[in-house]
Amino acid sequence: MEALDKLKIHRTPQKKSSPATKVRHKGWLLFIALLAGIAVIYLAFPGVFNSRTEVAIGTVSLSYPAQEYTLFNATGYVVPQTKADIASKATGRLEVLEVEEGNHVKKGDIIARLENQDVLASKEQAQANVAVARAGLLEAQAELKDATLALKRAKALVDKKFINRETYDTAVARHDKASAAVQSAKANILAAQARYQEAKVAVEYTLIRAPFDGVILEKYADLGDVVAPFSSTIESKGAVASMADMRTLQVEADVSESNLMQVKVNQPCEIQLDALPGERFRGRVHMIVPTVDRTKATILVKVSFVDLDDRILPDMSARVAFLSKPLSPREQKPYIVVPSSAIIREEGQAYAFRVNDNEIAHKIPVTLEKQLDKKRVIVAQGLQQGDKVVLNPSADLPEGAQVAPKGDS
Known part of the structure; x- marks a missing residue:
């Protein structure tokens, strides 16, 4: 019996919460909810709790210090003073194009080449003709040498009356003829060399070279296009590319007539480019073009850069401040x-x-x-x-x- 009593589960009745305890629990829950609401309002609307002045x-x-010494301002554009549209003097189909926009080229570099198999063949033929003419000269000189020896022998014999005068006259005529043949051979060489030079020029016309050191700005033709000088047709191109010498970049500014008396050559300037608003570049007046634009009442003034920068490009818009004095390094x-x-x-x-x-x-x-x-x-x-x-x-x-x-x- 005692063992069975040990196996029994004794249940203890739970105490029921009093009404006062339930009220305290609800109060804590409401307090926590209120704090959470205040935190949300604080995060969303901080100005509710913080007064702002x-x-x-x-x-x-x-x-910029230059503003203190600025006499007046003018606007203009960056323009290269050395610029060219590169074309060919010959007519032909574009076979090779060696450059792209932005490439730097040196004077004499080949930019493009036209089809030139025919002129190359003519050049080789002209070169061969020069060799033939030189061989003819050697032959004529050998004949002249032989005729000279024969004439000497004939003169010695005729003086001793071993031969008649007619034989001697024949030797003289042969010598004169051989001498003339040498002169003709030399002239043939000159003519052949001239024709060879002409053929070389014809080949050179098919090679389009850079006329000066500079940068390729734009391509006008592609491989396979027909290039013709002074072209005005849609099917053919007059120029292959355009290039400019970036060392000759200047700002061409329009200066009002009323400010003309404040401008002089070599006057210090400060240049600001719209593309580089945080930069100022030193400049000086290079030239005052002696022509007035009557429609705008302005005069063209060219302002050169004292210190060139690779970021300066043609056709950038610029504003030029004409200064009363040069700026020191600090200014x-x-x-x-x-x-x-x-x-x-x-x-x-x-x-x-x-x-x-x-x-x-x-x-x-x-x-x-x-x-x-x-x-x-x-x-x-x-x-x-x-x-x-x-x-x-x-x-x-x-x-x-x-x-x-x-x-x-």
Whole structure:
């Protein structure tokens, strides 16, 4: 019996929760839900909990010293002064094209070749004719040598009256004829050489060479096209390619007549290209073209680059600042400028409130260089181009304040 009693399962009745306990559980659940809702609202709408101070915001920018010495500005385009459309003097089908756009070529390099089997054959024939003419000269010279010896013998014999005068006259005539044959052979060589030179020129006409050092700008013909000089038909091409000498790039700017008296040859300039907005290039006036465009009331002024750059390409649009004085090496570099109203001073130290991407203003020390004008000051350290700063910050604006640009909702 005792063993059976040990096998019995004794069940203890569970205690039922009191109403007060249930109320406490529900209260905790509601509190947790409220905290979660507040967190969601904070993440989605941080401005509900953070008050933001409305401020005026400015931007740190670059300023180039040349602006201080600029007399006036003019616009124009980059133009190579040495440019050519390369064509052939002969007519034929394009058989070889050695270049593509952008290739650098040297003067005399073969750019393309026309079919030239016929002129090559004529050249070889002319060369052979030169060899034949030279062989004829050797034969004539041998005959002249023999005739000269015979004449000497005949003269000795006729003086001793061993031969009659008629035989001697025959020897003289033979010598004269051989001498004339030598002169004729020499003339034949000259004629053959001239024909050979003509054949070489004909072959050269089928080879299209670069007339100067430069860069291929554009191709006008492809393999198989018929190339003809002075062509104006659709079926044939007049030029194979165009090229330019990049060392002769200049800006051709249109200068208003009213500014003409402020321009002179070798005057310093600063060139800005629309394709390279962050770059400034030194230039100088190369030429003032003495012709006025009456439709625009402008004069063409050519401005050369002092320092060429591989990034400068023909037909780029440009803006030229004509300067009153040359720029020093320091003045060729841009200044970092900030609105003067963004600078505050405390105990001899300059500060500015820089606004980050989260629209939080941080008070940072800056090193000033000099006052550029009434509204801007040059910064040596502390700020970079593109930084946003608070303008006219109030005295009670704290470090790390959440700010908002004026006018934003």
